[in-house]
Amino acid sequence: xxxxxxxxxxxxxxxxxxxxxxxxxxxxxxxxxxxxxxxxxxxxxxxxxxxxxxxxxxxxxxxxxxxxxxxxxxxxxxxxxxxxxxxxxxxxxxxxxxxxxxxxxxxxxxxxxxxxxxxxxxxxxxxxxxxxxxxxxxxxxxxxxxxxxxxxxxxxxxxxxxxxxxxxxxxxxxxxxxxxxxxxxxxxxxxxxxxxxxxxxxxxxxxxxxxxxxxxxxxxxxxxxxxxxxxx
Amino acid sequence: xxxxxxxxxxxxxxxxxxxxxxxxxxxxxxxxxxxxxxxxxxxxxxxxxxxxxxxxxxxxxxxxxxxxxxxxxxxxxxxxxxxxxxxxxxxxxxxxxxxxxxxxxxxxxxxxxxxxxxxxxxxxxxxxxxxxxxxxxxxxxxxxxxxxxxxxxxxxxxxxxxxxxxxxxxxxxxxxxxxxxxxxxxxxxxxxxxxxxxxxxxxxxxxxxxxxxxxxxxxxxxxxxxxxxxxxxxxxxxxxxxxxxxxxxxxxxxxxxxxxxxxxxxxxxxxxxxxxxxxxxxxxxxxxxxxxxxxxxxxxxxxxxxxxxxxxxxxxxxxxxxxxxxxxxxxxxxxxxxxxxxxxxxxxxxxxxxxxxxxxxx
Numbered sequence: 001x002x003x004x005x006x007x008x009x010x011x012x013x014x015x016x017x018x019x020x021x022x023x024x025x026x027x028x029x030x031x032x033x034x035x036x037x038x039x040x041x042x043x044x045x046x047x048x049x050x051x052x053x054x055x056x057x058x059x060x061x062x063x064x065x066x067x068x069x070x071x072x073x074x075x076x077x078x079x080x081x082x083x084x085x086x087x088x089x090x091x092x093x094x095x096x097x098x099x100x101x102x103x104x105x106x107x108x109x110x111x112x113x114x115x116x117x118x119x120x121x122x123x124x125x126x127x128x129x130x131x132x133x134x135x136x137x138x139x140x141x142x143x144x145x146x147x148x149x150x151x152x153x154x155x156x157x158x159x160x161x162x163x164x165x166x167x168x169x170x171x172x173x174x175x176x177x178x179x180x181x182x183x184x185x186x187x188x189x190x191x192x193x194x195x196x197x198x199x200x201x202x203x204x205x206x207x208x209x210x211x212x213x214x215x216x217x218x219x220x221x222x223x224x225x226x227x228x229x230x231x232x
Numbered sequence: 233x234x235x236x237x238x239x240x241x242x243x244x245x246x247x248x249x250x251x252x253x254x255x256x257x258x259x260x261x262x263x264x265x266x267x268x269x270x271x272x273x274x275x276x277x278x279x280x281x282x283x284x285x286x287x288x289x290x291x292x293x294x295x296x297x298x299x300x301x302x303x304x305x306x307x308x309x310x311x312x313x314x315x316x317x318x319x320x321x322x323x324x325x326x327x328x329x330x331x332x333x334x335x336x337x338x339x340x341x342x343x344x345x346x347x348x349x350x351x352x353x354x355x356x357x358x359x360x361x362x363x364x365x366x367x368x369x370x371x372x373x374x375x376x377x378x379x380x381x382x383x384x385x386x387x388x389x390x391x392x393x394x395x396x397x398x399x400x401x402x403x404x405x406x407x408x409x410x411x412x413x414x415x416x417x418x419x420x421x422x423x424x425x426x427x428x429x430x431x432x433x434x435x436x437x438x439x440x441x442x443x444x445x446x447x448x449x450x451x452x453x454x455x456x457x458x459x460x461x462x463x464x465x466x467x468x469x470x471x472x473x474x475x476x477x478x479x480x481x482x483x484x485x486x487x488x489x490x491x492x493x494x495x496x497x498x499x500x501x502x503x504x505x506x507x508x509x510x511x512x513x514x515x516x517x518x519x520x521x522x523x524x525x526x527x528x529x530x531x532x533x534x535x536x537x538x539x540x541x542x543x544x545x546x547x548x549x550x551x552x553x554x555x556x557x558x559x560x561x562x563x564x565x566x567x568x569x570x571x572x573x574x575x576x577x578x579x580x581x582x583x584x585x586x587x588x589x590x591x592x593x594x
Binding site for chain 2: 081082105106107108109110112113115116118119120122123124127128131132139140143144146147149150151152153154155156167168170172173174189194
């Protein structure tokens with residue numbers, strides 16, 4: 001049997017993952033046509049490359065259908081309850097940095113902290129008859145963060161893309177989203193909350209604690225771990 | 233393993249006893265409109281309840297508790313006074329502890345009664361005590377109404393009191409608000425800068441979203457006004473902290489709180505109500521001299537309770553949730569009643585836990 005490594009199938013995340021492994025003596029490549037999601041691995045025998053969407057990596061790890069996977073800390077923590085019990089972090093890969101943050105319109109000069117947000121949410125609900133809406137796709141992380149901070153009178157509305165635009169469109173009053181530089185925020189007239197950092201995330205290599213490891217998988221894993229250890 | 237049929241048989245037995253006490257049987261739908269529960273509990277309820285939806289009725293929740301639907305049913309067509317009992321499944325989403333069931337039976341009893349709150353509290357508590365008699369349980373009691381009275385009577389602005397009241401059930405935020413209003417924590421730099429300004433602030437930032445500039449300006453004015461208010465006095469603050477820390481048997485707790493009332497006289501009416509309840513409980517045979525009372529009890533897990541609160545816990549099994557719990561929720565009936573209101577008190581039992589404890593003793 002083979003040790004299965006799940007890697008995001010598209011874009012910069014895939015390229016940087018390939019580079020990261022190449023530096024450590026493991027060559028990952030796509031095979032077949034550009035549109036076919038098939039890959040190959042050289043450098044470790046009995047290892048297989050599985051290309052899939054970054055968002056599916058946590059689920060596949062938790063189901064044990066892949067042994068190793070590359071995806072962001074944010075996705076693992078959002079999608080897997082008690083993630084430490086299901087996956088083990090093998091290496092932070094040093095790219096794909098992104099912070100999950102809370103952001104409000106810049107002209108809200110009265111709101112800079114969670115304390116302010118809570119008070120503003122209360123006044124907003126009284127004035128508008130509904131709870132202050134926060135657009136996000138990270139429901140669990142944001143809710144846990146705000147519960148912990150004791151913020152009330154907010155409501156999460158789902159936004160799977162163009163989240164920063166929801167305020168202007170008046171489908172949300174503020175956002176909780178991933179940002180790397182903050183440029184998109186500024187361009188959309190939003191600012192960070194001072195204490196609104198929900199999570200720092202980067203691309204990470206995870207090992208499934210659930211997957212089955214036979215003799216071949218164990219051998220392949222040890223070979224890989226040696227290579228990673230060597231090039232640290 | 234406790235058999236499901238055994239749990240159901242026990243639930244039926246418990247309900248029959250509540251019926252004998254005057255409870256009229258009610259049944260409520262398993263699917264509840266999500267909007268009511270979300271408005272009441274906020275987004276936190278999503279972490280505890282299963283949400284489902286269809287295109288016609290929108291979001292619905294698998295009944296996470298009975299209290300809300302029972303109150304709604306009563307407010308729609310209940311006679312007064314009324315006593316209800318019910319038995320059925322509730323569903324709780326579990327994301328952290330795989331050992332906690334996500335579906336279990338609850339048997340409950342609720343009293344809607346205007347006249348004698350102390351008697352109704354005592355009736356409910358002693359009925360529950362009777363139902364769990366013989367099990368190795370410790371009873372905890374408290375009274376959120378005392379803390380609420382303490383906050384309402386503070387010598388400070390109504391705005392501050394409203395803010396504190398809003399977070400009675402979130403002890404951490406309550407604490408940080410209290411520290412701020414007492415001038416105990418430094419003013420954040422951003423706030424200091426804002427307060428150093430005067431008049432309307434017209435920045436270059438674009439006004440976007442449904443929260444308008446006028447609302448921002450209104451809050452800036454409120455912050456400026458609040459900055460001019462004196463901090464909550466040290467003696468009031470210390471008394472409030474002493475109150476929140478009271479944890480004793482009922483007679484000693486009452487004595488301590490009467491001492492505290494020298495600095496917080498506003499709690500005296502609430503303490504009179506506690507005395508009346510204690511007398512009513514004693515009259516029903518409750519051993520109040522050895523009953524625990526915690527002034528902060530019920531602040532974290534029981535969001536809508538605003539008076540008497542109680543719970544029965546398995547002493548040898550601190551990992552288990554309470555076997556029985558309940559309390560008074562007058563404000564909830566106001567919130568769900570469209571202007572109507574009626575004082576109400578009630579509680580629920582967990583027949584599965586009762587059987588589990590009985591089996592463990594064999």
